Amino acid sequence: MxxxxxxxxxxxxxxxxxxxxxxxxxxxxxxxxPTQVIEALAHSSSVSDHHGYAGYKGTPEFREAVARYYQRRFGVKVDPEKEVLPLLGSKEGIVNLILGFVDSGDTVLVPDVGYPSYSMGAYLADGDAFFVPTPEHLGYTPNLDAIPADVLERSKILWVNYPNNPTGATVDTAFYARMVEFCARHGILLASDNPYCDVTFEGYRAGSALEAPGALEHAVEFISFSKTYNMAGWRLGAAVGSQSALKTLLNIKSNMDSGHFRAIYDAGIIAMDTVAQDxxxxxxxxxxxxxxxxxxxxxxxxxxxxxxxxxxxxxxxxxxxxxxxxxxxxxxxxxxxxxxxxxxxxxxxxxxxxxxxxxxx
Ligand SMILES: Cc1ncc(COP(=O)(O)O)c(C=O)c1O
Known part of the structure; x- marks a missing residue:
């Protein structure tokens, strides 16, 4: 459990x-x-034809809003059609990504310490989790040298998460560039779990793994409305990045869920487009x-x-x-x-x- x-x-x-x-x-x-997000939910849910299925990939308008958010927030340009996939909360996407990539005999590289769903997802997929040490003296970043060669050979995904749960550690853009380079070299997907990118203190501004060169080919990032906009119960998030990784994720998801309620997507658009940095x-x-x-x-x-x-x-x-x-x-x-x-x-x-x-x- x-x-x-x-x-x-x-x-x-x-x-x-x-x-x-x-x-x-x-x-x-x-x-x-924010109030305008709640109002947008009420407004959209009062429209009579907003109650059917809204699509396995969510609405095009929602995906476009995510692309605008990435451009504005991180300076990263993504294709809303192929490089954005809405989620029923990022936890769902995290586990389904693993289910899509991992079979018996495969390994998921998970940070020790890290969010439990990375290893739990590996076990649900009948795969293994290798706990990569993230020692205090490395600023709670993964010690990649500690991964044995045979484990690396079997590895499908490397998880990173900054600002970090549970340590609160943060990283710079150079870190993501190193992770992308490492994953590209070993044929591993980099999965950056980034739900806390907008929960930061004292002027610190968190970056995105997708800012790193080559990231759109080798990485997928998860964002969440839970923490950025205080919407944890709404279950809204998005996966952004590698087209082939998103295809795999959609393959699992389209057999498992049928997307969100249209009004949730519409309120999400208002959150991304109108909530001020203030x-x-x-x-x-x-x-x-x-x-x-x-x-x-x-x-x-x-x-x-x-x-x-x-x-x-x-x-x-x-x-x-x-x-x-x-x-x-x-x-x-x-x-x-x-x-x-x-x-x-x-x-x-x-x-x-x-x-x-x-x-x-
Ligand atoms: C690191 C991390 N990833 C993902 C999640 C899941 O967030 P969501 O509410 O988007 O499913 C959490 C929630 O606490 C988290 O701490």
């Missing part, structure tokens, strides 16, 4: 017993989307204040952490190296739900993860 599903169930049971649990585990934005900056300032509050408290509760420049998380190291025991004690003794670092791979043993997507009171 997905690690969070069991924790969420436990918190629900505690709440039903009357306990006031402070939930700092999952990264589900607590603030609403709205994003203001929202990020709220997250930043929460980040700083938690960082300040960490030394007094036996934890230490770097200051993240992006994402919704603080990756805090325990003194005794046992994140599972720390999270258990926080839950049982203080009614505070944290994510044990182990959820994110063996390299997370000593850590707990705090989410800043929870209001102060």
């Amino acid at each position: 997905y690690p969070f599903a069991a924790l969420t169930q436990r918190v629900r049971e505690m709440t039903m017993r009357g306990l006031d649990v402070i939930n700092l585990d999952v990264g589900s934005p607590d603030m609403p989307p 709205w994003i900056d203001e929202r990020n300032r709220v997250y930043q204040r929460r980040r700083d509050l938690i960082l300040q408290a960490l030394p007094s509760i036996g934890l230490s952490a770097h200051t993240p420049k992006g994402s919704l998380y603080i990756w805090a190291k325990t003194e005794n190296g046992d994140g599972v025991a720390y999270a258990e004690s926080a839950l049982v003794d203080a009614n505070v739900s944290l994510a044990p670092g182990e959820f994110y791979g063996p390299g997370g043993k000593a850590y707990v993860r705090f989410s800043i997507a929870t209001p102060r009171n």
Whole structure:
């Protein structure tokens, strides 16, 4: 089972017993989307012929809006017809991409530590996951030298994710250029999971893997409305990049789902075309204040952490190296739900993860 599903169930049971649990585990934005996005949903859903299937590839207008977003936000020009595919939330696309690429005997290169769906997707596809170390001293970037030659031979996809869940680490454009070059050399697809590109602090602006030379041939990137526009429950995202990778993904998806409700696409267009950077900056300032509050408290509760420049998380190291025991004690003794670092791979043993997507009171 997905690690969070069991924790969420436990918190629900505690709440039903009357306990006031402070939930700092999952990264589900607590603030609403911009008003015009909600209005666009209401407007589009009131149109009588907007209730049929909207297409396996979503609407052309939505794909064009994603292409405009890439041009404006990253300076990357993509073909909305062949290089953009809407998703029912990026998690769906992540797992379906793996299902499309991986068979028994194949391997997926997943960061240790990283978002659990990369390895879970590999197992669902009857493949293997190789946990590539992303040590603190490399700024939580993958140590590619640690991948054995025979594993590399069997590998189909390399996952990267910056701003990173769970560590909050960020990278520069040169990093993506190195990853694209590595993947091109070994015949591997680079999959860049980029849902936190617009959740950044102190003026830091995250880039896209698709800015790197050759990326449109060797990489696919996932963006999400969940965190950029506080729309996690709407389940809207997009995969952008390699035409052949998107074809494979569409092959799986068109047999599995029939796209989203038209009104969701229409509201998504309004989000991408009209939400001002000021709205994003203001929202990020709220997250930043929460980040700083938690960082300040960490030394007094036996934890230490770097200051993240992006994402919704603080990756805090325990003194005794046992994140599972720390999270258990926080839950049982203080009614505070944290994510044990182990959820994110063996390299997370000593850590707990705090989410800043929870209001102060
Ligand atoms: C790194 C990462 N990728 C993907 C997702 C999934 O996001 P979505 O809501 O778009 O499915 C999350 C959600 O927390 C995440 O942290």
